[in-house]
Amino acid sequence: MEHQERALAAFVAEQRAAGDATGVIVVGSVARGTEREDSDVDVYLVVPDEHFRRALAENRVAWVEREGADYPGGYVDVKLTCRWYLAEAARHGDDPTRASFEGARVAWSRDPGLGRAIEAVARLDEAEWDRRVASHLAQVRLHGGYFLDQAVASGDDFLRAHATTHLTLAVARLALATERRFLRGPKYVTAAMADLPVPGDVAAAWRDAVATGGPEASARLIAAVEAWTGDVLPAESTLSTFIRDNELAWLRGTLPAEYA
Structure with missing residues (x-):
């Protein structure tokens, strides 16, 4: 103006x-x-x-x-x-x-x-975008399928909130990377998920998981994401990918996947 x-x-x-x-x-x-x-x-x-x-x-x-x-x-x-x-x-x-x-x-x-x-x-090559998609899928599986289960089993409310937040952020990061778009910051995530062309069941499950933080909603979200992404990351590569992109990020001179 x-x-x-x-x-x-x-x-x-x-x-x-x-x-x-x-x-x-x-x-x-x-x-x-x-x-x-x-x-x-x-x-x-x-x-x-x-x-x-x-x-x-x-x-x-x-x-x-x-x-x-x-x-x-x-x-x-x-x-x-x-x-x-x-x-x-x-x-x-x-x-x-x-x-x-x-x-x-x-x-x-x-x-x-x-x-x-x-x-x-403001440019990444296709190989890096594909690597990010797989990396964020590993975050989805570990935060939603391991840490959240541990939180529910142990009654740890902090771990439950942490796992749910990281699960839903990882789904948003995966959706953004699939569309070759950058994460501008946390305050833009909800608007981005409303705008991205993700499958309807993924979008609905994501909103439910954000709203409730419950294991049932998170399980539905993970199932919807798995059906959507197909064979992007073999199950046997999940743990190694997660460790590489999180626990070993400092050693590789990179940022943990959720911050990259």
Whole structure:
């Protein structure tokens, strides 16, 4: 909207004149064209690598700019980035990081390669997507078919809540990966499940498992997911996949599957 574009233009003008910034990347609802009247403007401010590393060491990587935002409640939500950060994010960034660059546009840059660097962050190859589908299916089986059963048998309410949450998140992550979509964050999961083209029995069982957290609903959800995914992951590979992607993630230099 016009008032957000004015706020963005004011921020860009300030950065072009003031410091060593090399670009401004617009992300979020303003970049996607889904902003509301009162939406803030989300940007990444691109700086030289040494500037970013210094700011990271000093805990100065994000702030809010209100000057130049001339509408009620308006502000520019600023996060720092650099070419090193973008390259690392393209190699092994987590889902929320990658999702934050989907639909991004360069508002201003001294770097002609910045657009290509952004595109690389929001892209995974098919083999990695397939690996994620299998990984999340392993999470479904272990959290819903092992940890939840243990929780019910032992009367452990915390473990029951934990297993149900991780089961339903794993189903959502599996559905997202099947559609080659990133997880933007927990607050978007319910909306994503309503939007994704998952089978009706999976969607209904997922809603029941979220609402009740009971073993019966979870069993129905797992059965529906198994029927949907077919032979994506052989049963005998489930435990090893789960261990590799969770308990051994630190050893492999990766994030646990639910956070990746």
